[in-house]
Amino acid sequence: MGASFSLLTVLVLVLLAFMGVRVAGWDPLFGVVIPYTALFVFLVGVVYRIWDWAKSPVPFRIPTTCGQHKSHPWIKGNNIENPSNIFGVVIRMALEILFFRSLFRNTKTELRADPSPRLIFGENKWLWAAGLAFHWSFLFIVVRHLRFFTEPIPFFVGLIEYMDGLFEIGVPTLYMTDVVILAAVTYLFLRRVVIPQVRYISIAADYFPLFLILGVAISGVLMRHFYKVDMLRVKELATGLFSFHPVTPEGIGVSFYIHLFLVSILLIYFPFSKLMHMAGVFLSPTRNMPNDNRKRRHINPWDYPVKVHTYEEYEDEFREKMKKYGIPVEKE
Amino acid sequence: MSSELPPELADSPKPKELMAIDYRPPQQPWMETPVNFKPGNYCFPTKAKNLRVLDMPNPREWAPEEEDWKLPENWMEIIREGMKDRLDKYRSFKLFMDICVRCGACADKCHFFLGSGDPKNMPVLRAELLRSVYRGEFTKAGKILGKLAGARKLTIDVIKEWFYYFYQCTECRRCSVFCPYGIDTAEITMMGRELLHLLGLGINWAMEPVANCFRTGNHLGILPNGFKDALDFFAEDAEEITGVKIDVPINKKGAEILFVVPSGDYFGDPGTYTCTGYIMLFHELGLDYTWSTYASEGGNFGLFTSHEMIKRLNAKIYAEAKRLGVKWILGGECGHMWRVVNQYMDTMNGPADFLEEPVSPITGTKFENANSTKMVHIMEFTADLIRHNKLRLDPSRNDNRIVTFHDSCNPARAMGILEEPRYVIKNVCNNFYEMPENTIREQTFCCGGGAGLGTDENMDTRLRGGLPRGNAVRYVQEKHGVNSLACMCAIDRATLITVCDYWARGVEVTGIHEMVANALIMRGEKDRQTDLRGEPLPGKEDEEDV
Numbered sequence: 037m038g039a040s041f042s043l044l045t046v047l048v049l050v051l052l053a054f055m056g057v058r059v060a061g062w063d064p065l066f067g068v069v070i071p072y073t074a075l076f077v078f079l080v081g082v083v084y085r086i087w088d089w090a091k092s093p094v095p096f097r098i099p100t101t102c103g104q105h106k107s108h109p110w111i112k113g114n115n116i117e118n119p120s121n122i123f124g125v126v127i128r129m130a131l132e133i134l135f136f137r138s139l140f141r142n143t144k145t146e147l148r149a150d151p152s153p154r155l156i157f158g159e160n161k162w163l164w165a166a167g168l169a170f171h172w173s174f175l176f177i178v179v180r181h182l183r184f185f186t187e188p189i190p191f192f193v194g195l196i197e198y199m200d201g202l203f204e205i206g207v208p209t210l211y212m213t214d215v216v217i218l219a220a221v222t223y224l225f226l227r228r229v230v231i232p233q234v235r236y237i238s239i240a241a242d243y244f245p246l247f248l249i250l251g252v253a254i255s256g257v258l259m260r261h262f263y264k265v266d267m268l269r270v271k272e273l274a275t276g277l278f279s280f281h282p283v284t285p286e287g288i289g290v291s292f293y294i295h296l297f298l299v300s301i302l303l304i305y306f307p308f309s310k311l312m313h314m315a316g317v318f319l320s321p322t323r324n325m326p327n328d329n330r331k332r333r334h335i336n337p338w339d340y341p342v343k344v345h346t347y348e349e350y351e352d353e354f355r356e357k358m359k360k361y362g363i364p365v366e367k368e
Numbered sequence: 369m370s371s372e373l374p375p376e377l378a379d380s381p382k383p384k385e386l387m388a389i390d391y392r393p394p395q396q397p398w399m400e401t402p403v404n405f406k407p408g409n410y411c412f413p414t415k416a417k418n419l420r421v422l423d424m425p426n427p428r429e430w431a432p433e434e435e436d437w438k439l440p441e442n443w444m445e446i447i448r449e450g451m452k453d454r455l456d457k458y459r460s461f462k463l464f465m466d467i468c469v470r471c472g473a474c475a476d477k478c479h480f481f482l483g484s485g486d487p488k489n490m491p492v493l494r495a496e497l498l499r500s501v502y503r504g505e506f507t508k509a510g511k512i513l514g515k516l517a518g519a520r521k522l523t524i525d526v527i528k529e530w531f532y533y534f535y536q537c538t539e540c541r542r543c544s545v546f547c548p549y550g551i552d553t554a555e556i557t558m559m560g561r562e563l564l565h566l567l568g569l570g571i572n573w574a575m576e577p578v579a580n581c582f583r584t585g586n587h588l589g590i591l592p593n594g595f596k597d598a599l600d601f602f603a604e605d606a607e608e609i610t611g612v613k614i615d616v617p618i619n620k621k622g623a624e625i626l627f628v629v630p631s632g633d634y635f636g637d638p639g640t641y642t643c644t645g646y647i648m649l650f651h652e653l654g655l656d657y658t659w660s661t662y663a664s665e666g667g668n669f670g671l672f673t674s675h676e677m678i679k680r681l682n683a684k685i686y687a688e689a690k691r692l693g694v695k696w697i698l699g700g701e702c703g704h705m706w707r708v709v710n711q712y713m714d715t716m717n718g719p720a721d722f723l724e725e726p727v728s729p730i731t732g733t734k735f736e737n738a739n740s741t742k743m744v745h746i747m748e749f750t751a752d753l754i755r756h757n758k759l760r761l762d763p764s765r766n767d768n769r770i771v772t773f774h775d776s777c778n779p780a781r782a783m784g785i786l787e788e789p790r791y792v793i794k795n796v797c798n799n800f801y802e803m804p805e806n807t808i809r810e811q812t813f814c815c816g817g818g819a820g821l822g823t824d825e826n827m828d829t830r831l832r833g834g835l836p837r838g839n840a841v842r843y844v845q846e847k848h849g850v851n852s853l854a855c856m857c858a859i860d861r862a863t864l865i866t867v868c869d870y871w872a873r874g875v876e877v878t879g880i881h882e883m884v885a886n887a888l889i890m891r892g893e894k895d896r897q898t899d900l901r902g903e904p905l906p907g908k909e910d911e912e913d914v
């Protein structure tokens with residue numbers, strides 16, 4: 037149900053943009069008002085969510101340790117999987133954020149019946165590979181898009197664009213990242229439907245962003261290769277937006293507005309959704325803290341006194357027994 | 369594997385039957401699948417008297433299988449307030465409610481899921497039990513979109529489901545190793561249990577120890593005289609075996625070191641052999657140390673109750689160290705105790721500025737990694753002794769043992785003490801084999817009875833939860849003839865016996881200091897005939913004269 041509802045929602049969004057621009061001619065709405073709103077909601081929303089998380093303190097230092105701790109000098113500690121200092125934490129976080137270190141460990145457990153029933157653990161890197169491919173291609177695509185908003189275009193944008201089109205297939209050149217993102221998102225969708233356990237846990241909030249991103253990617257590819265739009269005018273609109281002199285040039289083509297509208301929806305949806313994992317991963321207390329609790333005291337800002345059973349109360353109850361058994365006591 | 373099961377498992381299905389597990393989830397969505405309390409699958413609720421000792425809410429007698437759980441009238445408000453309070457206090461909780469993408473990487477990492485196939489034992493769904501309510505009560509999207517946003521209403525059935533599944537999680541953190549965001553189900557289960565306790569919903573096998581510990585100083589409710597009896601008994605046993613007379617200092621003021629162990633070590637076999645091992649080792653070293661009857665528990669079932677309860681129980685250790693005027697604290701072989709010591713003790717009950725930075729009086733080694741808590745793990749201590757050749761060891765005395773090592777969840781994933789125990793084991797025995805790499809170190813599997821679940825009324829759940837561990841033990845049993853499962857955790861020493869009896873029949877569970885003491889050549893000892901269990905030592909089988 038979640039999947040079909042999500043697909044339907046995305047299709048309705050596409051139709052909305054199509055009707056809005058092609059039929060109603062509301063170019064300024066779809067080209068200016070909605071993008072501005074989206075950007076505003078995205079920025080304010082993301083900042084708010086991070087602030088909201090950050091205002092809850094981290095009362096205890098609770099890293100999940102995935103390697104040998106630092107103890108004796110003659111035992112090699114694993115400062116990345118079990119960091120004892122900030123340096124190790126930075127490396128651990130970098131590996132997590134840039135290369136999905138934890139997901140890389142993923143295994144697949146199977147129950148085999150022969151010769152006797154037993155569990156077998158196997159490698160399972162598909163989710164890791166698809167996830168990495170998806171996120172990195174998404175990042176490259178975003179960076180590539182900077183050429184629409186900047187003048188002069190920064191050198192790294194050109195570099196990424198050049199690398200991305202290295203194979204020089206077709207005119208205009210087919211970007212590798214476009215192919216990769218379409219394949220990766222398709223895989224991420226299919227595994228949700230095909231793997232029974234994953235299908236069971238999946239809800240609309242999982243399918244919707246997948247379809248939305250798929251819609252963004254497909255509309256982008258379509259307007260580049262099939263329903264071509266006037267890139268100069270697109271850039272005119274984009275730079276207009278970012279210089280706060282918005283314009284909606286004539287004759288850009290509706291496929292562009294569909295693309296822009298889906299991106300706007302993605303931006304609006306972002307802060308309210310699980311997509312916030314992008315920011316959340318930086319704050320995860322099991323990953324971003326060193327395991328040095330016994331060396332450096334961690335302070336709990338809301339610590340409060342609790343009711344304890346004191347030694348005096350204890351001795352008062354058991355003094356006679358203790359004396360009888362020759363256990364030293366405070367009060368004879 | 370021999371087919372005969374021991375008497376306590378006589379009613380259980382045969383391992384082959386239990387292993388007929390279907391991992392495919394049912395057709396019915398999980399939100400519409402009500403929880404089903406069946407004997408063997410849940411733990412008995414806390415007795416009212418134990419809640420009263422602790423001043424905890426809603427003490428009463430009740431039963432999970434009954435319809436009416438006798439909750440306070442304003443239970444909904446209590447849960448809402450409780451959630452809000454914890455969301456404001458714990459970034460972990462808030463973040464873990466928000467950022468899960470349900471990728472499913474954690475699904476087959478949980479021993480309870482692998483053993484039961486119950487989809488709500490997938491860590492992701494266990495957390496969704498709580499998240500769905502969080503969304504419904506605290507997020508805009510959840511309030512407006514309802515089920516589409518994965519939200520649901522707070523109902524009595526939800527509470528029942530929480531009780532069932534948060535007491536089918538051993539807070540082992542294995543899933544958190546694989547989660548790309550480090551979402552830790554232990555944190556979520558801890559919050560879930562805290563919320564349940566607000567309504568007076570807990571399990572007696574966890575709360576009776578908590579109540580005992582609060583009053584008598586240890587989980588098992590052993591009084592000071594019983595404590596002394598037990599230790600004296602071990603000393604006599606040791607003397608009988610070694611001919612060496614051993615003193616056991618208790619509540620000794622001015623000793624250099626306070627020694628704290630989980631009470632299981634002086635209560636039941638085979639922990640008692642490890643306990644005997646400690647006192648033999650300390651005697652041989654001439655260590656100036658003391659036991660305490662007041663701080664007679666290193667373990668802390670508060671960890672399975674609430675953060676406040678961790679603090680209430682743990683406070684005794686520093687208080688006693690201060691009263692006795694020791695310099696530093698040494699801790700025995702225990703699992704969750706070391707999660708508490710490593711991650712909570714100093715923050716909750718520190719600073720321990722009345723203690724000194726720990727230094728081994730034997731080797732002069734400074735335990736710099738424990739400079740602030742001033743508490744050293746005995747495996748760090750003993751490994752250091754061996755490294756500096758301070759112990760005369762005869763590992764061949766353990767030649768009857770073909771050993772593998774079970775990393776306990778907390779020392780592995782909430783501390784990272786992986787090499788020290790291996791170093792010690794390899795120095796005290798000659799036959800050591802590792803279990804497969806997906807089942808040890810940070811990927812170790814729980815015994816199935818941690819976090820307060822090591823009781824008998826939930827045996828079905830425990831056996832299922834113990835399957836992955838038992839399966840790995842059986843693998844090395846068949847491949848290398850392993851007959852001993854070493855571990856450094858009191859709960860393991862109690863629960864893994866059942867796991868081995870069921871899944872890897874013939875494998876014995878042993879503590880590490882039991883093996884240390886067997887190998888330890890003490891000054892003035894006689895020609896030992898038996899090990900600490902009274903079994904003939906290898907090579908002495910024929911001349912048994914006991």
